[in-house]
Amino acid sequence: MTEEELKQFKAALSITKVAVDLGIPVVRNRCRCFFPTRHSHGDRTPSVSFSEERGTFRCWVCDDVRGDVISLVQIVKNCSFLEALNWLKETYGFLVPGVKMPMQNYAAAPNISPANAPAPVHTPAQNASLVAKVAVREAALEYHSPEPAKELVSEDERKKIILSFLKMLSPVDRTPAAAYLARRRIHKPIWDKMLLRTITDYGMLNNKLKDTYDLEVLKYVGLFNEKGNLRYYKHPLFFPYLDAKRRSFYFQARAIDSSVVPKELNLRGTVPYPYNVSVLDQKPGWVYLCEGVIDTLTFLGQNIAAIGIPGVRSFKTEWLPLFKNKNVMLCLDKDEAGRSGTEYLQSVFEQAGIRTIVLGEGLENLNFSMKEGDDINSWFGGKK
Ligand SMILES: [Zn+2]
Numbered sequence: 001m002t003e004e005e006l007k008q009f010k011a012a013l014s015i016t017k018v019a020v021d022l023g024i025p026v027v028r029n030r031c032r033c034f035f036p037t038r039h040s041h042g043d044r045t046p047s048v049s050f051s052e053e054r055g056t057f058r059c060w061v062c063d064d065v066r067g068d069v070i071s072l073v074q075i076v077k078n079c080s081f082l083e084a085l086n087w088l089k090e091t092y093g094f095l096v097p098g099v100k101m102p103m104q105n106y107a108a109a110p111n112i113s114p115a116n117a118p119a120p121v122h123t124p125a126q127n128a129s130l131v132a133k134v135a136v137r138e139a140a141l142e143y144h145s146p147e148p149a150k151e152l153v154s155e156d157e158r159k160k161i162i163l164s165f166l167k168m169l170s171p172v173d174r175t176p177a178a179a180y181l182a183r184r185r186i187h188k189p190i191w192d193k194m195l196l197r198t199i200t201d202y203g204m205l206n207n208k209l210k211d212t213y214d215l216e217v218l219k220y221v222g223l224f225n226e227k228g229n230l231r232y233y234k235h236p237l238f239f240p241y242l243d244a245k246r247r248s249f250y251f252q253a254r255a256i257d258s259s260v261v262p263k264e265l266n267l268r269g270t271v272p273y274p275y276n277v278s279v280l281d282q283k284p285g286w287v288y289l290c291e292g293v294i295d296t297l298t299f300l301g302q303n304i305a306a307i308g309i310p311g312v313r314s315f316k317t318e319w320l321p322l323f324k325n326k327n328v329m330l331c332l333d334k335d336e337a338g339r340s341g342t343e344y345l346q347s348v349f350e351q352a353g354i355r356t357i358v359l360g361e362g363l364e365n366l367n368f369s370m371k372e373g374d375d376i377n378s379w380f381g382g383k384k
Pocket of ligand 1: 060
């Protein structure tokens with residue numbers, strides 16, 4: 001490729017499209033920094049912006065995170081200039097000057113000339129669904145009600161209230177939550193082991209809490225919304241984050257009606273540790289790291305030692321000491337967001353000297369490997 005051809009090729013590429021194809025959620029020309037640990041709060045408010053006009057990107061905090069579409073690929077895939085260019089040529093081959101578009105693409109898009117044809121990796125509908133999926137995941141992770149100005153109750157008191165709230169909930173047996181779990185092939189031994197809970201009578205629980213605690217305190221600890229009601233009206237299934245002593249001061253609530261968005265509501269505040277953290281017992285062995293509680297429970301049902309992180313970008317580097325003596329099998333969703341999360345975790349664990357393997361890597365052509373769009377639960381036969 002001559003310098004002129006390279007210039008043409010770069011000009012034909014949409015940098016945001018390439019970013020999305022690399023698995024980066026780009027919203028309104030912005031995304032989170034690829035080095036979230038350099039930022040406060042893991043770069044919750046995205047610092048990297050894209051200029052479609054100039055074909056460039058830059059992080060407003062990290063001086064070395066900037067450049068053109070090729071540097072973008074280099075950073076995200078951690079590869080050389082030449083490897084990045086080759087990846088772009090392979091992925092967007094029809095945009096390379098002088099290359100003819102394959103016949104089947106002509107048939108599908110007869111009015112588009114090769115020079116300005118869209119990249120074939122995703123249709124706009126697939127892109128939209130990817131962005132929507134990522135947005136929903138992020139929304140679930142980022143929930144926090146406005147912080148009250150002063151500390152209404154001490155941290156110890158807050159923990160006690162969360163603990164007593166979880167004790168007011170019912171076991172899932174013979175409830176709609178049980179049917180929801182059973183459809184995902186998660187059965188009673190696991191419900192009991194992980195102390196899964198549900199709300200059977202929302203009105204009664206709402207009143208009981210208001211009778212027991214001051215409303216401002218209930219809002220402060222994040223159980224009640226601004227209107228003064230228990231937040232979990234549409235999210236009746238509870239996954240307590242048990243510690244090694246089987247207590248929990250943190251939980252995730254889940255909708256069992258698939259039309260509810262977001263499908264998960266985390267308790268306000270930071271996730272203290274991964275789900276099922278007691279597996280990280282500092283003894284030598286493997287641990288399967290997956291995305292979300294449902295996938296973790298699916299593995300536990302197979303007697304596989306698994307932990308869950310709430311979302312692909314929610315892993316905290318301060319958790320790394322918990323992984324002492326462990327090897328990690330990375331089992332994120334088989335989709336763009338899962339792949340980019342996997343690459344991120346590979347580099348984080350590698351820097352900490354912890355060995356990782358990606359589930360199914362090298363077995364892609366076998367019949368039992370995960371298909372595009374699969375998560376662990378669907379792979380084991382769970383129904384949505
Ligand atoms: Zn940055």
